[in-house]
Amino acid sequence: MSENIITRHAAPAVERAAKPEVRPPRPGLALALILACQLMVVLDATVVSIALPGIQRTLHFSAAGLSWVQNIYLLVFGGLLLLGGRAGDILGRRRLLTFGVALFTLASLLGGLATNPGLLIAARAAQGVGAAIAAPNTLALIVSTYQEPARRARAIGLFSSMSAGGAAVGMILGGLLTSYFSWRSVMFINVPFGLAIVLLAPRLIREPERHPSRLDLGGAITATLGTSGLVYAFIRAATAGWSAPSTLGCFAAAVLLLAGFVLWEARAAKPLLPLHLLTDRVRAGGYLTMLLLPASMFGMFFFVTQYLQNVLGYSPLRTGFAFLPLALLIFVGARLAPRLVPRYGTRPFLYGGPVLLLTGLLLLTRISAHTGYAGGILPSMVLFGTGAGFTMVPLSITILSGVRPEESGAASGTLQTMQQAGGALGTAVLLTVFSAATRHPAGRTPHALFAHGVSTAMGAAALVIAVALLTIVAVVRPQGRPR
Template structure:
């Protein structure tokens, strides 16, 4: 039919002539997904009071999203390769937007958690296709590098932007607006994607259902185990059972992928040394960096008495520096290669966390916290933006969705794993300090500084991995 031909060709033509709108759609999608990992943090006290969450139940406002998102990312990435990346992007954003609206209208704790689960499903569908579409839409090397650097900046700065946005919306409107803001963003993304994003060539194949089941269940079990460890400790039976089950399922997943003709996760993605190192550092970086967001929000509010808005704005210099640094990646990466940038970025990020180990109850923002935030912002911008380029420019187009899914799985698992480890370290130090008769604020700060020490160790591991990059 002529009409149907026009409808199928129109987005392709528009995508070639309006690359700026394609970039806006994809970057907005990435920002929306990343924001929801942190934007709820500063709103949690008001959500608890409004919907009657228990102290332990409140953690599921964050964990339910993380669990579903992390567990289904690999499946979402491969499904995009097989079923159509633009199609899965649009479907995922629709699910995410509808879930956000339902969450904002929630009148019970159960309804809000269910909405967060649906948000995680939508994010897992849309996230990997967002990155894959960037890599396949911008084919000219310099344009692709610029687009991927902006994507990385949006991903890294999004954690801090989420705190700022959450503080603004919670302070000025209500916690429900933190979810409602996704509705106009989702509508904008869908309109731009349908009109301007070109659907890449699909690669028809059978979906690896056994791999999908073992991989998704394994990741979900590991993520749940670490979430459980943060609240119930490492000796809890359910924690141990989840981690053991997750490890067994992931081992089975690797065996399945090695023997499957059309795997969910092509193991050849790890054959290249630079790409493998980039994946490992996408795991270690968020493990080390999450401590700053989680603990400093508590420090600013509980020790210094900052409000939600002021707490969010305190992270603005770091977010701005991350995003500004990524703008330099198209110039710096061709000149220096990934190794010097990854090593320098990891060193700066680790140095920023190391400064926080000297935190005290009377540490000021300008003299004590701001230098650390600036080092972290510069380090994250230099360390992670090149990794996106290394991974996504070295895979064949047929594997772009799978490569993006693995990348985001590493980020999500690293953040969850790191937070669980650091909370456990902080909890042990806090109990010791309390037993010694320290004041409440000193107890809190003691736990945080011990967690920052653990972050420094993880950051040092990221530096060592960065040293393994080949010079190019």
């Protein structure tokens, strides 16, 4: 009798102990750590850009060498994201996030202490490795932690606001740090936040169930080299030209490697990227759109920054604050979208957001050497910030819906690969358009020539957004009002 009573009372406790935790003990603090990690790795892609003149003066970089301070981070980050996402599925997402942030933090410290160009570029490459290990596991932790659709949508909304707004925040922070301190501060600022994440993550973030498997090394090598080769080919095209043998060779190598990756994954027992994630029409269209949107967004950030400083004569600090309306609107839109999507569906946002982005870019095609900030740049930033804030969250939700928990790392790693590769590719392609437009002065003043190049590049960016919108309409076909 007593044994039955004990067994009856003990069974629920045993079931509760055996049942995996759905949410961490303090989900708010866990989410704050995950978002801080994402902001660090995204912000670092642009925070250095405003510090580049100071870096060149201090470390005596050549003009060509200076571009690698920015490009090496994007190259390594984009090339290793797929591997980082799949490794998290197998080895543990919290463990990989903590290790990636630790490496990123150490590399930031060494970069701030660099005394020559080689050391700084090596530190930036190491930052890219750490970011590629940590970043795909941030989104995967959100997907596996928040099972309830409404909570997950809100968490993805915050994550997307960090991803979309981080680039603009990086410019603001870069302007502040370089104006009041030095370029080294943009590297040192990562250290205290990185240490806090490393110390607190094991206590606040629940480690999801791991899925032991063999890491697909063949897929990892071909994906990393192929993605890196493609990004480098576009970077090379912007500097050496599209017809240069080195550019054509990089493109050929990248195509062969990526084709080899697809063939390898089709036969692999435990693929790095399960190809059925791409056979779904909606998800495949979403990934393509996620490649195209950052391509125009990062290009817009890059060229408007140059226009404000080179044509309007803004200081780095003033340039950073000029992006404040854009950053605020991205955060507001990303906060509101998760609350509105359950009511209205994703269709109005995935149609309306890109239209706002397209309109903002078309306005920028009209700028000249005499265009002011309030009348010419600010309206575009308002449209662009609103469009980006209301587009990225519904698109992320569309891509990740229906993904099995054991594949959330691969799915989120692919999503972030599209974002980072799109940003790098878009900037490189638009640089090529800008170079072609400014090759023949035709009697223009330097400011007028520069403005003409920016206007032409923004026209190309508008074309990219138009292709993204067409993909959404024809392939993704987002849902209207949910049942």
